[in-house]
Amino acid sequence: MSDAFSSPAQPSPSVQSCTPNLPGFTCGLDATLRVVSGKWKPLILYFLAQGGPTRYGELRRSVRDVSDKVLIQQLKELEADGLVKRTDYKEVPPRVDYSLTALGHSLAQALVPLCTWGTEHMAEVSQVYAERATWTRRGP
Amino acid sequence: MSDAFSSPAQPSPSVQSCTPNLPGFTCGLDATLRVVSGKWKPLILYFLAQGGPTRYGELRRSVRDVSDKVLIQQLKELEADGLVKRTDYKEVPPRVDYSLTALGHSLAQALVPLCTWGTEHMAEVSQVYAERATWTRRGP
DNA sequence: TTGGGCACTTACCAAAAGGTGCATACTTGT
DNA sequence: ACAAGTATGCACCTTTTGGTAAGTGCCCAA
Numbered sequence A, B: 001m002s003d004a005f006s007s008p009a010q011p012s013p014s015v016q017s018c019t020p021n022l023p024g025f026t027c028g029l030d031a032t033l034r035v036v037s038g039k040w041k042p043l044i045l046y047f048l049a050q051g052g053p054t055r056y057g058e059l060r061r062s063v064r065d066v067s068d069k070v071l072i073q074q075l076k077e078l079e080a081d082g083l084v085k086r087t088d089y090k091e092v093p094p095r096v097d098y099s100l101t102a103l104g105h106s107l108a109q110a111l112v113p114l115c116t117w118g119t120e121h122m123a124e125v126s127q128v129y130a131e132r133a134t135w136t137r138r139g140p
Numbered sequence C: 001t002t003g004g005g006c007a008c009t010t011a012c013c014a015a016a017a018g019g020t021g022c023a024t025a026c027t028t029g030t
Numbered sequence D: 001a002c003a004a005g006t007a008t009g010c011a012c013c014t015t016t017t018g019g020t021a022a023g024t025g026c027c028c029a030a
Helices: A013-018 A028-036 A041-051 A056-062 A068-080 A102-136 B013-018 B028-036 B041-051 B056-062 B068-080 B102-136
Strands: A084-088 A096-100 B084-088 B096-100
Touching: A028 A041, A028 A102, A028 B041, A028 B102, A041 A056, A041 A068, A041 A084, A041 A096, A041 A102, A041 B028, A056 A068, A056 A096, A068 A084, A096 A102, A102 B028, A102 B102, B028 B041, B028 B102, B041 B056, B041 B068, B041 B084, B041 B096, B041 B102, B056 B068, B056 B096, B068 B084, B096 B102
Parallel strands: none
Antiparallel strands: A084 A096, B084 B096
């Protein structure tokens, strides 16, 4: 099941594996993307996946160019979605760290192929983007 | 390489596999997500992947609740990104169909795990979302 | 005493993304 | 004659998202 993407041309009976079965989501992919989309979320997951528990400040420095407001916001969402765990050591000065939950780890695994795909095809993709940047920014 | 997400706690030397190497993208995952994010893009890819070449109207009916404007827009972007091919049969009344390119197919493959993850954990995710909907919409 | 780091919070704003509705030009079905 | 389907385009508006700048309370080091 869930190999919906692998059959190229012929409509297959596996269609139902990805059709609406729970409130709000049209398919599994939809659910997944809702949870990962956010400008910095993939990067956050990435750093947590390979760095283990990480303090806020360190995360902040790792994910370059992100503002406090947005970083915190995305961390909160990830936490609310059960992908990330926040640990507050109740110390002073404040000490807090973030780590992946089991769910978060499983998602991270699922992201590996996407990461690979992006790396392998980055040349083609970024080329297209570069060209687009030209005619995208022209007008009054 | 690119197994950055699989090492749980120990910082590994595989870091560099996902660090900035081309203009604009912080890592492969970033590149990938820029190309797939768009409210309906995953669904579009999904339908094309398992339905083969599909006419505009049919796509429109498959991807429920999407407006013409947005569907066309996303199709154009997918086309510009080299994932989808548009074929205009120059007939009258108009006949056009959309299909995946080789690149599109490869991406579709990479999406399978995400689709699976979403399907498997949809219960947990949608539950969290349902709860959030409650306290999200309360205020002046 | 001043300055910095810590982990946030808040108010305000700009840009991006998405949605609505109408228009096109031509054909087929009733 | 008229409605409906075909694949779009365009103007306009709302929602969502991200970004800036400032402030908080507490501690330590110069």
